[in-house]
Amino acid sequence: MSTEITTDVVVIGAGPCGLFAAFELGLLDLKCHFIDILDRPGGQCTELYPEKPIYDIPGFPVVTGQQLTDNLMAQIAPFAPEFHFNRMVNSIEKQADGSFKLATDADEIFNAKVVVIAAGGGSFQPKRPPVNGIEAFENTSVFYSVRKMDDFRGQDVVIVGGGDSALDWTLSLQSIARSLTLVHRRAVFKAAPASVNKMQELAAEGKINFLTGQIASLDGENGQISHVHLTTDAGDLSLPATRLLPFFGLTMKLGPVADWGLELNDNTIVVDTEKFQTSVPGIFAIGDINSYPGKLKLILSGFHEAALMAQAAKAIVSPGERIVFQYTTSSTKLQKKLGVA
């Protein structure tokens, strides 16, 4: 049975703009649950440039992507938002009472009065190698992650890549696979040196095969691969294979956002600039995922959007309640919520 969670607000995407929304919503007593396909907060800031400096966050002459994320996490901590990582929101349905039902690929249902889409450039998903026809084998014999080790037991496994995922899975799957070949375009690895050494030992003992090369094409039928054709420095090569695991890192794909029945403009969600509401009342969109005349894809724009969105969200969750404008500097009420008064 699927898990069911009921809350005021679900925020889709834990990038910087989504995170700050939890602060603005929290000041208005709205409780947030975050859903993100990544395994940690920060969105582009931590996935694409954790160590790079950002110079245009107001009040911070310089801050790295990781520091900004850590600071945002500290800033929203008083509101105890809940995080659901490693899952993708697949669908949003409006219910008869005006609330929303969201379903994730981890078999959960979220019921929320308000949905905030802070999906940035889309969800981070594994890069698909540029190999003709690979789609036809995905999730049957070509996988981009290992969900169940048993899927690889007794199989002829080919792993491609030179990073930690490729090396770690080479080490873990070699004992249960019938055969295992690691393919990487060069003999230099980004993965942790200890795993590389271990892999080289296994190759020397003949327990795995290591080849330098790249995938050229795949053979197979009905979703089941039979051979992987490689181009290697030593010429073309064909390997019998029943499982392929390419590890080429992540890329942003708009993903299911496009199927939620919202008005879109060039892969972004159209919103108004008073509430940052989408074409469906009760669903808001902030940060890089939205568009309106003059939109700038900057973190500071997303922060502003979050503040205005929160006012409108409050009016939906607590209709009729008067919203008093207050400063965090001088309002003891707000300071109590922040745990400082």
Next chain:
Amino acid sequence: MKIVVTDQAGADHELEGLEGWRVMEVIRDWGLNIKAECGGALSCATCHVYVDKDWTAVVGAPSEEEEDMLDSVGDVRPNSRLSCQILLSDALDGLKLTLALSAAKD
């Protein structure tokens, strides 16, 4: 200053560029099929191009960091470069390159 870019479908485009611009920026601003997801931060490899053989010596080889990033595309060739790491200069006027499949938007 001009560069000549062959897109993934094989069509040639002559693009006007400015000294000091990154080749990726020129290709992106002219609307060709380049994802360039990280905007030139050397953290995505979705600006992957093949440098024409007459130009490889002038353009030079990728840095170690760029080589590492190239590990995340499956169609590397000896003349592969990430176009956000090539700065346009007088010496590159007329540069010819081809967009890799792995640089295409979805």
